[in-house]
Amino acid sequence: MMRIILAGAAIAVGATVVLAQGDPIATRKQTMKGVGDATKIGSAMAKGEVPFDAAKAKEILQVYANAADKMHNYFPESSKSGGETTAAPTIWENNAAFRKRFDDWAADIKAASAQTNDAESFKAAGVKAGDTVIVYCHVGQQATATLLAARSLGIEARLYDGSFEEWSRLDGPVEGK
Ligand code: HEM
Numbered sequence: 250m251m252r253i254i255l256a257g258a259a260i261a262v263g264a265t266v267v268l269a270q271g272d273p274i275a276t277r278k279q280t281m282k283g284v285g286d287a288t289k290i291g292s293a294m295a296k297g298e299v300p301f302d303a304a305k306a307k308e309i310l311q312v313y314a315n316a317a318d319k320m321h322n323y324f325p326e327s328s329k330s331g332g333e334t335t336a337a338p339t340i341w342e343n344n345a346a347f348r349k350r351f352d353d354w355a356a357d358i359k360a361a362s363a364q365t366n367d368a369e370s371f372k373a374a375g376v377k378a379g380d381t382v383i384v385y386c387h388v389g390q391q392a393t394a395t396l397l398a399a400r401s402l403g404i405e406a407r408l409y410d411g412s413f414e415e416w417s418r419l420d421g422p423v424e425g426k
Pocket of ligand 1: 277278281284285288333334336337347350351354
């Protein structure tokens, strides 16, 4: 079964490469559509609307990683317009900054992948069997990776989406180290 799925994936990637050579606009739109579709599943899992599935979470991160790696190639100068692109002109005006966003995205994905199934960091934080973990960060975005990591280990977890931004505005108590 696994072999069939992997073979299918290889064919899909091959098709994308062929398309990129001829039509970068269609290819980047198709790549981003894949990212959008994967995100819909990931956000349903994060919200608890569908049961958490660790293998699916890894697949989603893999879709992101492939996109972050390949998208660089799909913005040649010749593709500023045409093909119903919605890409902003600033992409080419400040191309280094645009490319850096893909690099930063790739780094975030790598960090999220490393956290998945990392039982030791939860143990080190004092999490015991049966505990419910509340995760937070600055504005609730990076904490989503920790939420998925906890659920991948079967640890019950909730996201404090207001995170530190809201907590500090409410003057909530803070422990220093
Ligand atoms: C999880 C993160 C992301 C999601 C869910 C997402 C989703 C999407 C979707 C749904 C589209 C429309 C595709 C279509 O027209 O059918 C799109 C287009 C686009 N995205 Fe993303 N995206 C993500 C990350 C990024 C990042 C990190 C960048 C840049 C650094 C980026 C740059 C673009 C650009 C430039 C387009 C327009 C392509 C064109 O019309 O030529 N996206 N994205």
